Every structure is written in C-alpha cells, then in structure tokens.
Amino acid sequence: MAQENFVPELHDIGKLVHENLKERGGLEVYHDSKRRLWGGHTFCDFKFEDFNKNYGKTLSAPISSPSWWGQFHHKYSELARKKKDEKYYNINEWDAVPKNYRVYLFALNLADHLASSLSRAAPALKLKATSPEGTLLKLWGERDRGKPDWPAFKDDPSKSLPDIIEEIFNEIVSINNGKLFLNKYEHNLLSTPEDKSFPRNITSLFTHVELVGKIFRLLIKSLKLTGASPALSVEYKYSKDRVQKVSDAENAWDAFLAKCWIRFPHSFVRLSDINIFKIREKLLQQLLKDFSDEALFYSPDFVMLFLLPETDLQACLKKVFACFLNKGFHIEIVLIKANLGNLTSNLDKKILHARKDPSSHQDFLSNNATTSIKKIYLNADIPEEISPPLCDICQLQKVKESPKEEIKEWVCDTCKEIRDCGEPFADYATWEAEGARPCWCKITLDQSNLDKWLKEAFEKYVNEFVDPATDPATIALFKEEFRPLAVQADFNKDYIKMLEEFEKKLTDLYYSQNTAEKEGFSEKGSPALPHNIQDSERPEEKPVVFFPIQGYQELFVFKYTPKRARQVLNNFLECYKKYFPRCTEEKAPISLSMSISNIKYPLREHWQYFDKGNKLFLNIAHQYVYEESFTLEEVEALKDKVDTTPKSSLYKLMQIYERLGSKLLLTGEILSNRHKNKGPYRLMIQGVSPLKLLYFYRFFWGDEGEEKEGSDDEQS
C-alpha cells in the first residue's frame, strides 16, 4: 500500500464524535446507555460482532485502508498500563497491526506526542467542581462553554445509528489526504479541543492534527522497520540506535525546532522601499508552499520549522531561506536540538534560564544533557571589502550613482528591483499639497513575549481550576510539562485572522458612503482606491486609510485627525477583544504603535520607532514632540475618562505642562480640581500618570487647531 494513503490527520477523528452517539449505541445494542460499542476516541476495539448482530449488518474493520491503523495509536500504551506489563510498548507485541504498518503507527505516536500541549509525563490533577471540561478553552479566549455545533458526528433521530457509524468508517477509508480532512471538517476541528479533559483542553484539534500530519510526514521518510519478528526494530536515519519502543526513540533520537525571524537591514529612503514587505510576504508564502511540512506555523516576520538532523543543518537552513538572503534579508534563528521526548518550543527559554543558575536546576539540566540551543544568523555572503559607493538602502552592496529628480542616490540592483515592484500608494504625494499629516501605524506580535505569556497564562489557568487540596509539588510538576508548540500555533493563527478582520473593518468603512463620510474615513473628489479595489458605483470616494502593501496588514497609514485616530483605535480594540479577550496583561504580546509627523518626515524614522523594543499594548508618538506607551487597562480607563472630562480642563492642564514643564505642578492642579473634574483625579488614583493622560488626550482628541469646525470629516 502506498505510504501517502496513510493519513495521520485521521487518527483523532473519533474526537469529533459526540458522547450522545455512544450512549445511543449502548442503549440500542446493550439496553444500557453506560455501555459502549467503542472506548475512548479510537475505533480499534469497536465491537463489530455486537453491532452486526444487533443491526443485521456486515460492518468490518476497514483493514484495507492504511489510515485505519492510525486508530491503534493508544491501544498498546493503554494495554501496557492496564495489564501493568511494559512488553506492550514493544513494537513486536503489536500483533493486531500488520508488520508493514507498524512503523507508521510508531511515527504517528512520536508525532502525536510532539504536537500535544502537555507531555504524557504530566500527572493527573484533581479539579474543582466548576472546571470547564469538555470545551475548547483558548488561554486568550473567553471562558464560555464552547460551540454547540462542534461535533461532526452526533446523535440524529432522523438517521439510524448504523448509517452514522458507517459514515465515520467511510471517512477513514475514503479520505486520502490530510488537507481534504482539514478542509472538510475545519469548523468542527477548530471548535473541538485536542483533549477534552481539563486542563489539556487549550489547543484546537485542528492545530493538533495539522501538526501531527506535518511531523509524521517528515519522520516517516527517515524511519525503517528492520529485522524480523520477534526482533523487529525501527531504525532512524540520523541515529545509530535502533529501538523497539516509542519511549526509547523519544530518549535516543534527536530533532530540531528552529525559531526563525525574518529581518532586514534596509533603511527606507523613499516610500517605494516599503515594497520590501511585499517581497517578504511573497517569499514567505513560497517558503510555506515549498516546505509545507517543515513550516509548522508562521506570522508575517516569523516561521517555526521542524527539522531533522541533517549533516550540515546550517547549509540546509541556508537552502530553505536562500530566496530571502538573495533579496538582502537576514534570518535570526534560535535552533533547539533535543531528543524527541523533550523537544518543545519553549525548551530554549527553560534551558537558558536554567543555565543562569545551574546549581538550582541540576536535575533539569542533567535530563537535558544532550539538548543544545544555538543562535544563528543567516546572512548573504558579503565580501571583505567594497570600494565606494555603497547602497543607501541596504548598505551591503556596491552601486553606481543613479540620479533621481536631480538628487544623487546610490541604490543597488536588488534594492532597485524592490523599489520597482510598484508604487505602494500614489495618493501619498497629494497629502502634502493638502497640508495633511500622516499617521503611520504598526501592529506587532512579539514571539518572545508570546512564549512567556503562554507559560504564565497556562499557570493561571491551572490555578483557576485545580482543586486547592492538590499537593503543590504535583501542580508544579504538571505546569512544567506544558508544551506550548500547538498553543503557539493556534495563537498565531488567531493573530492572522484578527489582522484580516481588522483590515476588512477599516476597508469596509471606505465603501459605505454615508458611514465613511460620517466617520471621517472618506472624502469626495478623488479616484484612486487602495489595492486596486474598484468600486464602480462610487468612483468619487477617496479613502484616507491605506494598507500600502497588499496582503500585509500589520502596516497601514491614515491621514491624521484626532477623530480618525480614535476610530482606528476603537476598531482595533474591537477586533482585539474579539480574538484575545484574556490577553490583557501589561506585557501582552500584541501591540499597536501609532506615529504622526509631517509628511516629509522620513518613513525610516517611523520604522525605527516601531522596531524599538519594550512595547506596551498601545504606543503613540508625535515624532520629536512626545512619545508614550499604555497598557490595555490604561487605554480603557483613559478612553472612558477623557471622553467624559471637559476638554477645556484637559487643555488647561496641557498648557500648564507646556509652559512650566513641571510634573509636580501638573499633579497639584489635578488634585486641587479633583472635585470639579473627577476624571483626571480618578485616573491618577488608578495609577495612570498625568503625563500619560495629557499625551493620550493630545493624540486622540487633539489640541486647538487639530480638529477645526467644518473639517473634512464633518462635511457631508
């Protein structure tokens, strides 16, 4: 049987079956709703005889389908636990599985473990009565009871049980590739947790089976069954150790996770230099296509790779990223090498943290003695010296002088090619004539921050629902077994969905004429529309919010007015709270940065501001005037209080600070007016500094002259 017909993604199809179907089977066949035709979520021990006898059917195990053997992925470990006999871990004891499929089952078990959100070593936990078992609870999502339409297969009075059961078995037989399964049952898989038991119910089954599929397809190419029964063993291309048990493979065989950030040294000189984002997006999509199994998940500037231990891994990585390096990008990689049992996406942080204080982490470090964490920068090869001139933009290649509009410029061929990809948006030039000020905005997901956030969120989740009588050492051990790979993949997917929805929200505002003009997002009288989106019914609309790079929603710009700034913020908050309602901590991984300046101000400087570390949820800058950062909590408090505080009093506070420059006097003014203007005082009590209040007010409500009467956004 061809290997490509073994569909690893189908191994957990049983998790899409509602319990009521099992109850119905118990009632109809055994007249006892507590008895089951099959146990757990796999069908390997389905009671075909009882089923056929009761319904007069001839259903049998679809052994002709290679994917059927994926149903045995828990059988022998459960048998070993039940019978307390370790022999069942040995591949030679997997009698029910034909020999030629045993290596697939072996690889499936390895992949299943790697893609799980908790290690098998995690101890069982006692729960409080109110624990939310059985629903998918993303650490950043709402604590609701889940979607009622999650099961793909459930009791349906209009259908007979045999018909539903046969439907499930038909799927196992007929679905011959993973993508088909993922597409067909996307909604159900996204609504079902990988594991229904608390607190393992934090990853979607979709992400789990998708990761299992990718890792399986890579591993299976490097595994070979050798020997003859009872001395069958599995050989791994990258190890001299032949093994017979999955646990031995996990201890002896290594693989890599590579966290790859795509960076560039380019300095934006002209607007068209931001086409580099277009290039990056295009190259990233190509990489995801060419290395679809190696690339576990991604965001616009990051990709997580699963790699096997090739002889020259650095050369392999250079091959993976060759197209990027040719365009002037460099790749920052954290490469984690560990045995398959320990490999997890937060292992680098754990190891590096332990190495800071080795005496307190001796056990952990000795259990990870063969783990290695490397930092690698992949650069294009550059010569030892170059004679001038050097490219203005990338500063890595020699150029010839090329005058542009009577200005001398030095741009290399690669950077020129990037520039020539097209004009990000032509209307930007007209803003200068109008005296408009651009507000450049950047949404960022910090992957390093995300690692830390996920760990803390998981610990909080466990604390919320575990029985307080549980031994603290057990709880601590449980928390240590958290494996965030699949959870991180889910988070990144939600982030991309949030960006797409946010872009759509702002874009939709352009084309609803009444709404757009009312909300200040549109002006009459000009043709060009972003992204070549033509609206023939409303050609006179001229959008004032642009996403200059199609497909890249992190960067956008709008013609600044305080009202539009508020609109952008409100829309962003709406999208953010929809996808990440529990991501509210001070160091949340997602941030929005907004930077205003005059039109001639170099974009490079805006980008440098966006690129600076230590960002909070909202970061605002009026270049060379002020800069401030806010947590989500502060933003909510400020929005509420500033809106309800008389603007004249805020303006007065601003004038006091402008003229006297004293934070002390500012605080004194707020205190002395605390009865008249409670808003600023209450904010101060909450810990929001007066200066933050002023800058927030200034940016989002503006001072005199920012919003004139009869301005564009008020005209009909």
Place this chain on the structure above:
Amino acid sequence: MSKADFLCLTLELETAIIGERVKGGVFRPCQEIIPSSTLKGALKHNFGLEITGAGFFLEGTYQLLRFTYSLRDKLLQTAKLPLTTAYLAPSWQKSGAAGTFNPGDSSEYIRALVYTPYTPENEKALSEVKGVWFRLGALKSRGFGRCRIVEIAREEEDKDFKKLQGHLKVKILEEEKKLFSVEVLSPIYGFLFVPDSASVGGKYKRALFPGSLVKAPDFFLEGGETYFD
C-alpha cells in the same frame, strides 16, 4: 591565553552626528554608538594618534534632535536643497513640552564610553590629550562633534570586567576583533568606511554589527550574558 586589557575613555560631547550617510539626498540619520572607524579617524585627524576604539553613548545623557541646513552653490550664490540631519544633543535640551534644565535627571554634556586596547604608549598618548577639545563625527565645520576625554581608566580582564557570551552592542571592523578581544560565534555583518592613508578616498570594510553573538568583554554586550551553545 593572555588576558584582555583595555583603557576606558569617558568622553564628554556637546553634540554629535555619527556615522550614517545622507539618505535620498534629504535626510541624514544618526547612530547611537561610536564605531571603531569613527574614533580612530577622529584621534588621527586631531592628534595624529593611530588608536582604535569602540564605544557607545550613555543612556539618559542624550536625545535625538534635528537640524536643517543646506549646502551652498558657490557659483550661483544660492542655497541648494535643504538637508535635515539627526544629531545627538545633551538630554537637558528638551525640544518637547519641557524646555528647562532639570538638574536632577539630565546632564550638561552627552557622555560616552569608549574602549581601546591597552598599551603603555596608548595610555601615555591619551593622557596627554586628556581634557583637550577635539571634533568627532560629521558636520564638524558647523559646530557639531566637539568633545573631550575627561577620564581614562584601565580595565583588566577578571579584575574589572569579564569576557562573556552575549550580543554585541558596538560596531567594530572584523579585522580588529582580536584587538577588542571579541570572539565571533554568529555574526551580523555590515560595512564601515575606512579612509586611506591620505584621507582622500577609502574603502568599506566588513564589520561586526550590533546584535552579533560573540564572546567579548561585558562592556561590549547588550542585554547581559547569554548561554547559547
């Protein structure tokens, strides 16, 4: 292996424009570090000293401001297209809401630390020019870059500093890495301009840029020690 030995020079600067070329003919950015080629050029030009050193500006002592000027067409006696340059100024010169000098949280001069390999000759030569005002960086003729060495301290490995693994925070020529006791683990490369002996032309030479993973004296590292393999 012999231990590393450095001289730590504390510089006071009135203003500074370091390193970058004009972009698009209209804007010159400014760096916040002192590459090895910059100091070497300044000491050679002002004092005839062939001493290399790399360093950085101390946080809290500077801010980035802008200065607009234009070159003059001498033939037509008119100004050419205006150029804006970013420059470093002492932090007390606030351009924003506060315009006053608050002695508690700012300094009158920008301060920088520069490290140069120790030799008795270097120490003697630098001591002789200690306190002498000289110029560093770009637009010297317009008054930028006036600075002086105010302190010279010897720093010895294991006594005053340790060699640790970390991310480089300065720019040094690759050929000078041994001089600065830098062992490269994973580099980020760029180029630094090195003038020729006549200071007329020059070449760009490959350099180690900030962020490179190295083993180096702790004062050259950003963000503390790292523990990669």
